[in-house]
Amino acid sequence: xxxxxxxxxxxVIIGGGxxxxxxxxxxxxxxxxxxxxxxxxxxAEASGRNGGGVxxxxxxxxxxxxxxASIKLWEGLEAELGFDIEYTQGGNIRMxxxxxxxxxxxxxxxxxxxxxxxxxxxxxxxLRRRAPYLSEMFIxxxxxxxxxVANPLLVPWAFVQAARRLGVTVMTHTEAVAIELHQGQxxxxxxxxxxxxxxxxxxxxxxxxxxxxxxxxQAIGVSLPVEPARTFIGVTQPVRPFFTxxxxxxxxxxxxxxxxxxxxxxGAVGFRPQTFDQTVPADAISHLFRGxxxxxxxxxxxxxxxxxxxLAMTPDGLPVIGPVDxxxxxxxxxxxxxxxxCLGPIVGQLLTEWIVEGxxxxxxxxxxxxxxx
Amino acid sequence: xxxxxxVVGAGxxxxxxxxxxxxxxxxxxxxxxxxxxxxxxxRQPAPEFGDIEPLDHQAEGRRLWQQAAQAGLKLxxxxxxxxxxxxxxxxxxxxxxxxxxxAQALILATGTYERVAAFPGWTLxxxxxxxxxxxxxxxxxxxxxxxxxxxxTGPLQLVTAAALVRxxxxxxxxxxxxxxxxxxxRRPFRHMAALWNQGERLAEGLSSWLTLKRAAVPIHIGWxxxxxxGPEQLxxxxxxxxNDRWRPLPYTSRTLSCDTLCYGYGxxxxxxxxxxxxxxxHWRPEQGGFVPIRDERMQSSVPGLFIVGDxxxxxxxxxxxxxxxxxxxSAAAQVMGKAVDAAxxxxxxxxxxxxxxxxxxxPGPGLDELARPDTIICRCEExxxxxxxxxxxxxxxxxxxxxxLTRCGMGNCQGRICGPLAAAQLARQTDQAPAQIGQxxxxxxxxPLPMPTAEAVDLADLPTIPDxxx
Numbered sequence: 033x034x035x036x037x038x039x040x041x042x043x044v045i046i047g048g049g050x051x052x053x054x055x056x057x058x059x060x061x062x063x064x065x066x067x068x069x070x071x072x073x074x075x076a077e078a079s080g081r082n083g084g085g086v087x088x089x090x091x092x093x094x095x096x097x098x099x100x101a102s103i104k105l106w107e108g109l110e111a112e113l114g115f116d117i118e119y120t121q122g123g124n125i126r127m128x129x130x131x132x133x134x135x136x137x138x139x140x141x142x143x144x145x146x147x148x149x150x151x152x153x154x155x156x157x158x159l160r161r162r163a164p165y166l167s168e169m170f171i172x173x174x175x176x177x178x179x180x181v182a183n184p185l186l187v188p189w190a191f192v193q194a195a196r197r198l199g200v201t202v203m204t205h206t207e208a209v210a211i212e213l214h215q216g217q218x219x220x221x222x223x224x225x226x227x228x229x230x231x232x233x234x235x236x237x238x239x240x241x242x243x244x245x246x247x248x249x250q251a252i253g254v255s256l257p258v259e260p261a262r263t264f265i266g267v268t269q270p271v272r273p274f275f276t277x278x279x280x281x282x283x284x285x286x287x288x289x290x291x292x293x294x295x296x297x298x299g300a301v302g303f304r305p306q307t308f309d310q311t312v313p314a315d316a317i318s319h320l321f322r323g324x325x326x327x328x329x330x331x332x333x334x335x336x337x338x339x340x341x342x343l344a345m346t347p348d349g350l351p352v353i354g355p356v357d358x359x360x361x362x363x364x365x366x367x368x369x370x371x372x373x374c375l376g377p378i379v380g381q382l383l384t385e386w387i388v389e390g391x392x393x394x395x396x397x398x399x400x401x402x403x404x405x
Numbered sequence: 406x407x408x409x410x411x412v413v414g415a416g417x418x419x420x421x422x423x424x425x426x427x428x429x430x431x432x433x434x435x436x437x438x439x440x441x442x443x444x445x446x447x448r449q450p451a452p453e454f455g456d457i458e459p460l461d462h463q464a465e466g467r468r469l470w471q472q473a474a475q476a477g478l479k480l481x482x483x484x485x486x487x488x489x490x491x492x493x494x495x496x497x498x499x500x501x502x503x504x505x506x507x508a509q510a511l512i513l514a515t516g517t518y519e520r521v522a523a524f525p526g527w528t529l530x531x532x533x534x535x536x537x538x539x540x541x542x543x544x545x546x547x548x549x550x551x552x553x554x555x556x557x558t559g560p561l562q563l564v565t566a567a568a569l570v571r572x573x574x575x576x577x578x579x580x581x582x583x584x585x586x587x588x589x590x591r592r593p594f595r596h597m598a599a600l601w602n603q604g605e606r607l608a609e610g611l612s613s614w615l616t617l618k619r620a621a622v623p624i625h626i627g628w629x630x631x632x633x634x635g636p637e638q639l640x641x642x643x644x645x646x647x648n649d650r651w652r653p654l655p656y657t658s659r660t661l662s663c664d665t666l667c668y669g670y671g672x673x674x675x676x677x678x679x680x681x682x683x684x685x686x687h688w689r690p691e692q693g694g695f696v697p698i699r700d701e702r703m704q705s706s707v708p709g710l711f712i713v714g715d716x717x718x719x720x721x722x723x724x725x726x727x728x729x730x731x732x733x734x735s736a737a738a739q740v741m742g743k744a745v746d747a748a749x750x751x752x753x754x755x756x757x758x759x760x761x762x763x764x765x766x767x768p769g770p771g772l773d774e775l776a777r778p779d780t781i782i783c784r785c786e787e788x789x790x791x792x793x794x795x796x797x798x799x800x801x802x803x804x805x806x807x808x809x810l811t812r813c814g815m816g817n818c819q820g821r822i823c824g825p826l827a828a829a830q831l832a833r834q835t836d837q838a839p840a841q842i843g844q845x846x847x848x849x850x851x852x853p854l855p856m857p858t859a860e861a862v863d864l865a866d867l868p869t870i871p872d873x874x875x
Contacts, residue, residue: 072803073801073802073803073805073806074800074806075809076805080809167859185809185810186809186810189809189810193799202800204800204802205802268856269817269853284864293812311848312848312849313490313491314488314490314494314496314505314849317488317496317849317850317854318862318863321856321857321861321862322862322864323856324856324857324858324859324861324862325859325862325864328858328859330856331855331856331857331858331859332855332856332858333855333856334853334854334855334856335850335853335854335855335856336815336816336817336819336850336853337815337819337848337850338848338849338850339848340848
């Protein structure tokens with residue numbers, strides 16, 4: 033064991049994505065200067081590869097509350113982090129092509145309004161009037177004006193840079209390889225940085241490593257129900273901006289959203305399960321062509337790039353957040369199932385409250401690992 | 406569509422590969438981006454000119470194409486290969502819209518991109534690559550300007566300058582960066598051996614030289630352009646003598662008045678399709694950067710994927726044709742399930758020339774030091790050297806991080822022009838080897854691809870997603 037370089041830290045965070053970055057930042061604001069381990073670079077995986085949507089509408093009830101609280105944080109994030117993360121509240125439109133879907137949206141709107149989320153249900157005429165760029169195939173929609181987008185490439189970086197300024201040690205190209213327990217209590221994390229090996233003694237470990245950190249957890253007997261899955265996004269050449277909303281349709285299995293410089297992002301709704309593969313197959317591009325069905329004026333704008341990302345899917349599509357029964361000092365924030373970008377800031381804050389105050393200000397019991405039995 | 410053998414790129418390597426494979430009896434489809442076969446080297450005059458006197462290598466290219474056509478191959482022109490997928494499947498976009506092409510064996514002959522240098526003023530109107538000037542001249546018979554400086558490194562500069570003189574342009578000066586004679590003397594015997602039997606090339610060089618001498622064009626060897634000047638349009642360039650590391654020597658700079666600068670610092674192999682198919686590359690700066698690893702049959706690490714010509718390592722048209730022949734015959738034998746029945750040519754002489762070319766014309770590190778903080782590195786996204794330096798100082802230590810944080814490489818050229826420039830800056834500032842830094846990742850579409858009309862999109866075959874997925 034002598035060759036391991038030894039460090040001590042009050043907390044170790046695995047994963048340099050938005051969740052890991054946010055936890056590191058909010059902990060540091062409360063005086064806990066953690067060590068953050070990232071196997072590649074900041075925002076290399078899902079946090080930097082997603083569609084950038086920051087939305088509260090069309091969510092599970094529990095996640096809706098979290099998203100609404102997160103959006104309050106998002107609204108102040110640029111000023112707080114001192115970084116232009118291209119956050120705008122341009123609105124979110126979820127469209128319907130069938131009466132059945134329309135009925136679903138109406139029911140959802142009632143629940144959302146009851147929870148204090150301002151949404152509007154639009155019929156065909158209202159949709160034409162408010163979003164004339166959308167295809168006439170849509171018979172109506174639900175709209176949430178406070179939802180928006182941010183640039184996923186910049187947000188994890190902004191959190192991590194701010195955390196660094198507060199004294200967090202950020203180690204990129206550093207992979208956590210093992211967790212040491214002593215009498216059911218977290219004792220140390222072993223990590224590898226190139227040829228250098230590290231032993232970080234810590235009483236507290238936060239696993240925000242997405243589907244990559246499952247094995248690590250398995251080795252200490254904590255099995256995580258998190259599976260990798262692949263999804264796709266493409267981006268067009270920049271055009272004069274002609275819409276501000278994040279628009280999506282589950283009938284088309286697609287969303288489109290404008291980026292700050294006039295590019296349009298086109299993303300697949302859905303995924304290929306159980307793979308870490310990040311290549312973009314031919315049929316993924318055909319799928320992205322549906323952008324021209326959703327927004328006909330995207331023809332003949334050129335598709336410029338595409339990429340794939342790896343989602344961390346759980347069986348119920350909801351994240352696993354909180355402590356683990358039987359392992360003292362081990363907190364999970366993983367399995368976000370494609371929703372981690374919007375939720376990242378609030379989860380960072382709630383975990384910080386959990387660590388510092390012993391309890392989060394929004395109860396998260398329903399998201400614990402224990403729900404899977 | 407299907408074809409036993411598909412060749413991508415109809416330049417010297419691709420034309421020869423397609424011809425050899427077709428002559429060996431295989432069914433061959435040759436795909437090319439442009440209206441006419443020929444690639445850059447054999448680039449043909451626009452058909453609208455009709456029966457016009459051919460320039461340089463145009464006649465040779467036409468003969469090669471006619472031979473290939475007689476051998477019975479199918480040519481798809483104006484067809485972009487925008488993706489390559491497992492199992493030798495190509496995605497096309499051509500005059501009839503998108504299509505796919507399934508090959509049993511695939512020969513990539515995709516050529517290169519020109520390597521630029523980012524010196525102050527390099528994005529001014531009036532500054533262009535030597536290859537751009539060649540295209541204007543060969544295809545459109547247009548001269549790029551009235552008073553032209555030709556700079557950079559390699560024989561193309563000399564040949565282009567001479568062609569411009571013959572087209573009636575006033576060439577102000579030819580600037581060759583490499584201290585050619587000093588480099589020759591480093592390995593005199595090896596270099597003399599490399600020139601053995603290269604009569605045609607030497608004749609072309611000599612003839613260019615004589616054309617320039619007769620027109621009293623000054624040729625500065627071991628010099629380079631350090632700045633391009635002009636308020637909105639190029640008006641002058643500053644040149645300086647370079648040391649062995651290509652760094653400008655103090656007190657040697659001079660300014661030349663001109664309206665056009667044509668320049669090029671070699672070529673970067675276009676390996677996008679090879680990389681999409683998973684071929685392994687290695688770093689060979691003297692051949693242009695990252696090049697595919699191949700066996701003696703020109704087969705890459707992916708079975709049935711052959712890669713030939715400058716796109717597999719810059720070596721010139723002679724080597725490209727020989728490699729094309731080897732790959733064409735080998736691929737034909739592979740798909741027909743028999744041994745190669747013709748003798749494979751020896752590449753030794755052309756490979757000696759390739760090494761000679763690499764020894765003489767590979768730029769030194771000084772070229773990457775010309776940019777000032779406000780000099781643009783990525784012209785599509787207008788990212789400056791200062792922007793790149795800032796994120797590196799904050800901890801960005803990979804090309805991916807630089808791209809994510811500055812947008813360098815996210816524009817229309819998809820990182821082809823700025824990629825090597827950004828990689829060089831990152832290597833310098835983080836003390837990493839270029840081989841370690843690598844390249845921007847590659848994903849389809851490798852060329853900007855027009856979105857189809859709504860009517861053309863097939864909505865059947867929706868993927869299975871649980872509806873509760875939100």
